Amino acid sequence: MDGVVHFEIPADDAERAKAFYSTVFDWEMQDFPDMQYTIMMTTPIDEQSQRPTTPGAINGGLMSRSKDTPTPVITIGVLSVEEALKKVEAEGGTVITPSTPIPGMGAFGYFKDSEGNVMGLFQYT
Numbered sequence: 001m002d003g004v005v006h007f008e009i010p011a012d013d014a015e016r017a018k019a020f021y022s023t024v025f026d027w028e029m030q031d032f033p034d035m036q037y038t039i040m041m042t043t044p045i046d047e048q049s050q051r052p053t054t055p056g057a058i059n060g061g062l063m064s065r066s067k068d069t070p071t072p073v074i075t076i077g078v079l080s081v082e083e084a085l086k087k088v089e090a091e092g093g094t095v096i097t098p099s100t101p102i103p104g105m106g107a108f109g110y111f112k113d114s115e116g117n118v119m120g121l122f123q124y125t
Contacts, residue, residue, distance in 0.1 A: 002084075005077035005122055006058055010065035014038065017062055029062075035102075038062040050105070068096050068110060068118065075120030081109040084121050088113070099123075 011017035021027045021040060028041040043057035052059060063069065078084040081099035088111045089095060096110035096118060107123045 002076050002078050004058060004074055006075035006120065007060040008069065008073040008075065008120065009040070009060060009062050010069050010071065010073075011062055012065050014062060014064065021062070036064060071118070073110070073118055073120045075108070075122050078121050078123055081107045081121045081123045085109055085111060 009017065009021075018029045018038060022029055025042070030039040030041065031037075032039065038061060040060040040062055042059050043052045043054045045051060045059065046053050076084075085095050085099065092114045094112040096112055097108070099107050099109045101107050104125065106125045109121045110118055111121065112118055
């Protein structure tokens with residue numbers, strides 16, 4: 001069974017959104033300027049695996065709002081993004097972003113499900 005491993009929140013003003021979530025929920029922010037992405041730490045992680053140490057907990061990300069990702073995205077962990085996207089298409093979904101490597105972490109992709117919701121996929125290295 002593939003589980004939810006991450007979430008993403010789109011923002012029109014990243015600095016405003018980072019201030020909001022860090023102040024309201026005490027989340028820690030880690031910027032990745034090359035990717036124009038901010039990791040939002042909602043729970044501690046194991047430094048070696050980069051995975052949450054609390055069972056069932058997930059961390060998230062903050063990204064620029066786009067036409068493909070106008071609302072929050074739930075990300076599902078899979079063994080292979082490419083294989084999962086093939087299944088998505090076979091069941092009536094649409095690939096938004098094909099399998100894309102994230103150096104040192106894994107790969108991700110976005111798809112639209114049968115109901116029109118944009119969802120994410122993540123494959124650990």
